[in-house]
Amino acid sequence: MTVLPTADQLADARAARVAIRSGRSEPTSGVAVGLTQANLISVPADWAFETLLFAQRNPKPCPVLEVIEQGVVESRLAPGSDIRTDIGRYRIWRDGELAEEVTDATAAWADHPDLVSFLIGCSFTFESGLVQAGIPIRHQELGRNVPMYRTAVPCAPAGRLSGEMVVSMRPIAADRVADAVQISGRTPAVHGAPVHIGDPASLGILDLARPDFGDAPEMRDGEVPVFWACGVTPQAAIMASKPPFAITHAPGYMFITDVPDAEYLV
Numbered sequence: 001m002t003v004l005p006t007a008d009q010l011a012d013a014r015a016a017r018v019a020i021r022s023g024r025s026e027p028t029s030g031v032a033v034g035l036t037q038a039n040l041i042s043v044p045a046d047w048a049f050e051t052l053l054f055a056q057r058n059p060k061p062c063p064v065l066e067v068i069e070q071g072v073v074e075s076r077l078a079p080g081s082d083i084r085t086d087i088g089r090y091r092i093w094r095d096g097e098l099a100e101e102v103t104d105a106t107a108a109w110a111d112h113p114d115l116v117s118f119l120i121g122c123s124f125t126f127e128s129g130l131v132q133a134g135i136p137i138r139h140q141e142l143g144r145n146v147p148m149y150r151t152a153v154p155c156a157p158a159g160r161l162s163g164e165m166v167v168s169m170r171p172i173a174a175d176r177v178a179d180a181v182q183i184s185g186r187t188p189a190v191h192g193a194p195v196h197i198g199d200p201a202s203l204g205i206l207d208l209a210r211p212d213f214g215d216a217p218e219m220r221d222g223e224v225p226v227f228w229a230c231g232v233t234p235q236a237a238i239m240a241s242k243p244p245f246a247i248t249h250a251p252g253y254m255f256i257t258d259v260p261d262a263e264y265l266v
Helices: 007-021 046-058 106-111 124-132 138-142 174-185 233-243
Strands: 034-043 064-070 090-094 097-102 114-119 148-154 164-173 223-229 244-249 257-262
Touching: 007 034, 007 257, 034 046, 034 064, 034 233, 046 064, 046 106, 046 164, 046 233, 064 174, 090 233, 106 138, 106 164, 124 174, 138 164, 164 174
Parallel strands: none
Antiparallel strands: 034 114, 034 244, 034 257, 064 114, 090 097, 090 244, 148 164, 164 223
């Protein structure tokens, strides 16, 4: 059954996109609470099939919410939106290297009109469920970006695309880990349950205090690091596979849709 947003939720989502389009640039965890957020990757048309196949073969880190055809910049998940302007920070990639970060990607799109875009589920979506259950989100409390790490876990390759899985991490009190697993597991379209709990070295993460993306975490006594598959994984694939051009969101700066989180509950 389709879950419709409330009037207040729609107002929050649209106000957030207007603010971002007008220049606000900050991580979006906790923004427009109750509405789904998404990762972005846009690639030239001749890389689109491999990107879709890569996502299909790696659904845990790359759950596709929408494919936006070339020449289209409005998401069906947010009528009136513009994926070139409605994300707070974009990354421009050339031959697998990060060339620049911008707050408006209109010019980059104009130079590459054949881009096909993918909106991929984001773990920010299930954070509201954790908060409602009394499980605090540390990066929200501290006003920081969620810490994200490249792992040693390989993704299933697809044609020219390959790379390792990226994970996000949240410190969870040991007696609430089972609750966090159950709550996030109800949203498989936005990464679902954790992929690992505990020892970071088991994922190939050598220093929890030095994430590859986002801000360093603050671990407290009695907490366990809990790792979820992350939609930044396509950016690791870009770095490994070196397509000639790509545009992504900057990690933590997501696209805010009009779709309620409850739409993805199972």
